[in-house]
Amino acid sequence: MPIPEGAGPLERSLLRDDVYLRLRDAIVDGSLAPGEQLRDGELAQWLGVSRTPVREALLRLGQAGLVVAAPGRSTTVSSLDARAAHDAQAVVAAMHELAVATAVPLLTADDLASMRAANERFRTAVATGDVDAALAADDAFHAVPVRAGGNAAIVSVLDQFTPLVRRLERVRFATLAGRASVARHARLVDLCERGDAAEAAIVSRETWATLDPHGESR
Incomplete structure (x- = not known):
């Protein structure tokens, strides 16, 4: 997954809502494009946080229809439906x-x-x-x-x-x-x-x- 440029790590005290908002905005503005695979480890490294808030954020993004997670497969950014x-x-x-x-x-x-x-x-x-x-x-x-x-x-x-x-x-x-x-x-x-x-x-x-x-x- 290509990591968007120009985004520095977030502070360690970041709340899970901030991780969600950061990923949400990256999807909305196209930094994370439709069909792109989202790996929690890479996202955690990009944001400078552990995998736990990233996984929680991906669940919320799935509920909002912004990502699609197939059982046993990777999570991807949803298409513009x-x-x-x-x-x-x-x-x-x-x-x-x-x-x-x-x-x-x-x-x-x-x-x-x-x-x-x-x-x-x-x-x-x-x-x-x-x-x-x-x-x-x-x-x-x-x-x-x-x-x-x-x-x-x-x-x-x-x-x-x-x-x-x-x-x-x-x-x-x-x-x-x-x-x-x-x-x-x-x-x-x-x-x-x-x-x-x-x-x-x-x-x-x-x-x-x-x-x-x-x-x-x-």
């Missing part, structure tokens, strides 16, 4: 709809300012073709109402299924099609500011639900 992405997309859209509906009465002026700032970073990143920055800004934007709503179950579901959707988002944000989300983000913030929870929830769902599983614009 359109059906699995479509199913994950539907779940993610529903969770964000619920999160926004819950959060609107709780959002502060600082929350709204954070969403607008994130959308501006998103706009700049999409315009310049910086996919990593676009995804980071999009995450920051949607994280505000999720955090404000305070529903731990929503957070757990999103943690599991969003990475599948994000693998397709990388394709979308690399094109001009991603610019459509800038306007949707702006409308969502305006609705939140007006206290229109019902309409804001609908716009939030649309923002996620219109992602095409074949990588076309939403």
